Amino acid sequence: MNAVVIAVVVMLILSLLRVNVVLALATGAIVGGFTGGLSFDEIIESFTDGLGDGATIALSYALLGGFAVAISKTGIPQLLVAAMLRIVKKEGQADRAALGKVLIVLILLAMALFSQNLIPIHIAFIPLLVPPILHVLNMLKVDRRLIATVLTFGLTAPYILLPYGYGFIFHEILANQMASAGLAIDMADIPKAMAFPVLGLVAGLLIAIFFSYRKPREYADKQIEITEEVVVVKTRNIVFTVMALIGTLSVQIPTQSMIAGAVTGIGILYITGALKWKEADGLINEGMRMMAFVGFVMISANGFAAVLQETGHVITLVEYASSILGDSKGVAALVMLLVGLIVTMGIGSSFATIPIIASIFVPLSMEFGFSTLAIIALIGTAAALGDAGSPASDSTLGPTAGLDVDGQHNHIWDTCVPTFIHYNIPLIIFGWATVMFFN
Template identity: 45%
Template sequence: MYAIIISVVLLIVLSMLRVNVLLSILIAALSAGLIAGMSVLDTMNMLIGGMGGQAETAISVILLGVFAVMIKYSGITGLLLKKLLKFMKGKRAFILLAIAAVSSLSQNLVPVHIAFIPILIPPLLHLFDRMKIDRRAVATALTFGLKAPYIIIPAGYGLMFHQIIASEMKKYGMTIAVGQLPLALIIPGLGMIVGLLIAIFITYRKEKDMGTQADLENSPASLEISATSEEITFNKQHVITIIAILLSLGIQIYTHSLALGALVGIIAMFLGRVAPFMKGDEIVDDGMKMMGAIAFVLLIAAGYAAILRETGSIDDLVAHTSSIIGGSKFFTAFIILSIGLLITMGIGTSFGTIPILAAVYVPLCIAVGFSPLATASLIGTASALGDAGSPASDSTIGPTIGLNADGRHNHIWDTCVPTFIHFNIPLFIFGLIAAFIL
C-alpha cells in the first residue's frame, strides 16, 4: 500500500521541482518496487516488461510527429493562419473556446485523440503571443477537450469509457445500462465546464506578455507565416496535403489505428511529392525531436503502472481503505474519489483505473446503499480524476507537445498544475454532489 502512496508523491514532488518528467517517473517506479520488497534488477525488469502496454501508442505518437512535420513542410498551416490573423484579432476568449471545441471533436466525432495537436497548435503560437494569450489557458482548453467529452458523451472514446464502467459494475454485482451513463456523469462533466470557464474568464483573463515585438516577429511560427504568405499561394501541394489528411483520418476511423492512419498519410504525401524522398531523413529526425521524448514518457509510465499492479500495491491500498470506511456514505464517496485521484495521477490513464476501483468499491457502494447511478458516477469520476494534472497522462502530454514547440512552455507548471487546479478540484466537488443527488 505504501509503495503507491510514496512513489506517486515522489513523482509529483520531483516533477514540480522541474526534474525531467522521464527521470521523475523512472525514480518513482524504482522506489515503488524497492518499497514493495523487490530488488533493483527485478524492478527494472518488470518496468521494461510493462512498457509493452504502450508500444502501440508510442509508435503512433512518433508517426504522428513525422506526419505533422510533413504537413508543416507543405506550408499549408502558415497560409491558413495568415488568413485567420485578421479575423481572430482581439477575440481571445473566442479563440480559447474554439480550441476547446476542436479538441472535444477529437474524442468523439473525429476520434484522433492528441493527433491534431502537433498539427494545429505550433503554427498558432505566434498568434497567441501577439494577442498576449496565456498559454496556460490554451493548455486548459486543450485538456478540457481531451477529457470532458469521454466523460459526458457516449460516442468515440466516450462510448468506450462508458462501456468499461458498465461492464465492470456488472462484473461485481451492480447492473446499469450503458445508456444511463451520460445521466450518471453529466454532473461531474458540468464541473469540468465550470473549471474551463473559470480558467478562461477569471484565472487567465489578463494579458500575458510573451516578449518584445522583435522577439515575436523573429519567432519560428512568425517566420513561417511570413514566408508562406509572401512566397506561396494555394497550390497542388496543398491539395495533396488535404487529401493525405482526410485519407489518414479515414484510415484511423475505419481501423481504429492511429499508427496506420499516420503511416498512410506520410506515404501519400511522399508519393504526392509534397516532400521529396531525399528529405526523408530530415523530416523523420524532426518528427522524432518533436514527439520522441513524449513516446518514451508513455512507455516508462506503462512500466510504472505495471510495477504498481504486479506488486499488489494498488490492490492493497484499495482493500485497506475499504476496511476502514464503515457505513458512512460521505466518507465512502470521499475515499473512492481520493484513491482514484492518487492512482490516476500515478499511472496516467482513466480507462485503466476503472477495473482497479470497481473490484472493491462497487460491492462497497452496494453495502452502504448507493444507487447504480450514484455508483457509476463515483467510479467514472474517480477514474477520471488525476488524468488532468498527471505528468504521465496524454491529456497533459498532448497539450505540451504543441505549446512547447518553441521551447517556451513548461510541462509541469504550465500544463499539469493549471489543469489539475481547474479540473480535478471541480470534478471532486461535483462528483461528491452527484453521489448524493443520483
C-alpha cells in the first residue's frame, strides 16, 4: 500500500472521530512512515525536522491573536454594537425594519472582511459583536443561517484573495510549500490565480442573501446573560488603534513579514497608551492562547508532510495516479479538488492543509502539464475547500459561538450545512473552471 494514502486516511479517520488534530497528524505520520519502510528513529527525525517549517507561521498567528485581543479592548466593537442598536429604534415600521436588516448584514459583512486583512483580529470580534444584537435580529426576524453565511464569507474570501494580514500567511504558506514540492512561484501570482475561485464564494453569498434565507424566521426572544466589561471609548484610543493598523500594514508590506507587522502594531498600542501597561501582558497572552491551537496544527502538518516526503511514496503515488487518470486534465483537476475538500473538512484548517496536499499535488500537476497559474489555483482552491462547512473550522465555529448563545442555532445544521452548500459547491465549480482556463 502507498504510505501517503495510508497516512492521509488514518489522519482523516482520527480527525472525523474527533481525535485532536495534532495527535491525528502525528499518528498518521507514524503509520505512514512505517508503511513507507522508515524506522521509528527516521520517522521522528523527519517529523522533527519538518516542524521548523511551520514555526514562523505559528508565531505569526500567535502575535496576531494578541493584536486582535488588544484591538478588541480599545472600544471599537462597542461602538459598532451601539451603532447597530440605534438603527432600529422604532418598531412596527416596515421601511425601518428593512433598512435595519440591510445595514446590520452590511456591517457584519464588513467587519468579517476587515477581520482578515485590514483589522486582523480573526474571529475575536464575533463574541463581542453578535450576542448583543441578537434581540434586534429576533425583532427583525432575520434568519440566523443568513448571518452565519455572511460571517463565514467574510472569514474566508479575504485571506484567499488578498495578501495582507491572515491572507499574507495563507499566501506565504502556499508559496513556500509549492517551492518545497519543486515549483517556485511568485507570490504576486496568487491573487491572479485565486480571483475567479473567489467569485464562486461571492456567487454563494448572493444566493444565500437573495434566495435561500431571505424569508423571515421566528426565534424566541430569550433573555441573554452577557458579561459586558465597561469599556470607556476614548477618541484618542480609536486614533491610536487606527495608527497601529496603518503601522502594521506599512511594515508588513515592504518586509513581507507578518511577525514584524504584528509587533509594530502591538508596539504602537503600548507606546501610545491605548493598551494599558498593567493589562498588556495578560491581553497578549490571552490572544496567543486563542490562536495557539491553530499554530500547533500548522506546525504538526509540516512535520506530517516531511515524513511523507521522506518515504519517497509521493513520487509513487504521482506515477500511479497519472496512469489511472490517463490524459484527462479535467478529471485530474476535479479529483484533486475533491481530495482537498476531504482533507480540509477533516482537519478544519485550510492553512494546515496546504503542506499536506502541496507535496502530492505539485508533482502530480506538473506530470499532467498544468501551467503555473493553474497549479496555484488548483492547490489554493483545494486547500480553501472545506474551510467553510467543516465542523472543526474557525470559520464555522466563530459564527456559531456568537449566534448560539441563547441555544437557538445548531452548529451543524444552521452553520456547517448552509456554508458547505453555498461556498464549497461554487468553489469547486469556479476553481475547476479556473484551472482549465489557465491551460
